[in-house]
Amino acid sequence: MAEPGATHLSIGEVLGLLLEEFPDVTISKIRFLESQGLIAPERTASGYRKFCAEDVELLRVILREQRENFLPLRVIRDRLDSGAIDTSGDATPVRGDERPSDAVVANHPAASRAASTDAAPGRTAGGGAGAAPTLLPGVLVNRQELCAMASISPDDLARLEDFGVVTPRPGVGDLFGDEAVEIAAAAGGFLRLGVDARHLRSWRTSVEREAGLFEQLIVPLLRQRNPQARTQAIEQLGQLNALSGRLRSALMRSTLRQYTTP
Template identity: 50%
Template sequence: MAEQQIPSASMSHLSIGEVLAFLLEEFPDVTISKIRFLESQGLIDPERTPSGYRKFYDDDVELLRCILREQRENYLPLRVIKDRLDSGEIDPTTEIPRPSGIKNIPDDGAGTDALFAHTAASHANATNAGESSVDHRQAPVHDPIPTDALPTDEPTAKAPPTPTPTIPAPNLLPGVVLTKSELCSMAGLDAAEFDNLESYGLITSLRGSSGIYDEGALDIARVSKQFLDAGADARHLRGWKVAADREVGLFEQMIQPLLRQRNPQATGQARQHLVDLDQLGGQLRDALMQAAMRHHFED
């Protein structure tokens, strides 16, 4: 996709609205609120006029493009992007493509398969679209990926699906927050699916905020997406939310005697008791489910 030419320095700076207009062609989901959010997280730092209006120059726009590409193509959390920009590992001024997913993943290798699959799927989509342009820059070479491991936009058949291995997804670092568009991108949800899950209370924003989500919401969104692809509706998943709330309510009642003591030792015991109860609850749910489904597996 050809990028729009940014006005030269002789044309002074751009406003945030003008920057948005330049970015929308390549990033249809970007908004003014997203640009402001990136500034609040310290990823961009545009100049300000005496009256407080933002002033964007060529370097600012290229930096924004770099950040948005890292999110879209490599699924990197904002904190990781910021760290790598600060260290120079990500250079917004270079036009030489880096091997996707090799230098831009956590050291433990989490998410490698997902990033490689995303790269292969993007290449396949471009080929099917009949693109005739040739890129003479050296592209990264990866091992072939099984066709059934690639993401697809085709709707899942309503018949009960055959379980398939889940491709590991990039993990969100503790403390990193996401906007709605970022969460949808990382979980594979479209806007309608997200809105349905949120309307039934499965996905909730952080307390005291609107439209900001944490790693817990991302975990729920990813699991919910798999249920949706299997043919369930968001309203069906509401039962898990209700059951979880009831279970937590019971656990909280059981640790109240410890919490009333108001001392560090009792508080630590209460927390450990919660962990133990959660494990017991999981074991009981598994046993009940096995008992309820046993007749399906009997000859």
């Protein structure tokens, strides 16, 4: 936590401070490190990140461990938690004259890649859906960040929202959670393969019908209002969800067999 009155930086300004030592770093990379629980910048009321000097130094430490010791993020996280990695370094408060100019950040190749990721997210080869970074439970992202993580454009997101395929997390304003990132990434793959957003609405409708059926089955347990019954309800819900996935997959394979079998 930053000291009162400490200077904070936007994610773009942090990128500019890191580019000299780490030319390949991008805004998406910084966001991904947060989604994996390695950094935890503060947020403004509107959901934008604000980084303090300690956050910037921690990013440098993480990126050095990746580059010099070839450590996977899981190992880096464990070493940070155990204190095996010294994050104190020689961090100094970020001064105003250390802030990179917009021109310096925008003209750097890595910054250009990051900007293009935000403005017009890239498409995966063949139009398929790439694997979206997984957010930790409780981490929320704004619209621009969701588009970057799911590799969809703002127009794509608007269409998906219009048809109720992607929705913000209830009660937190215009912010999205881990489920929305995963849904948007999969939906983006369909869009790139020519499936219109209005047709994806049928998936949402089907899921809502299934959820309604599951609810009828577990409500009697939840009404008992005791921990054992609630645990049983959650376990039953997990079983129902798994069976639903198996049944849907088997039905789809059976239906498509005429196209896949010589």
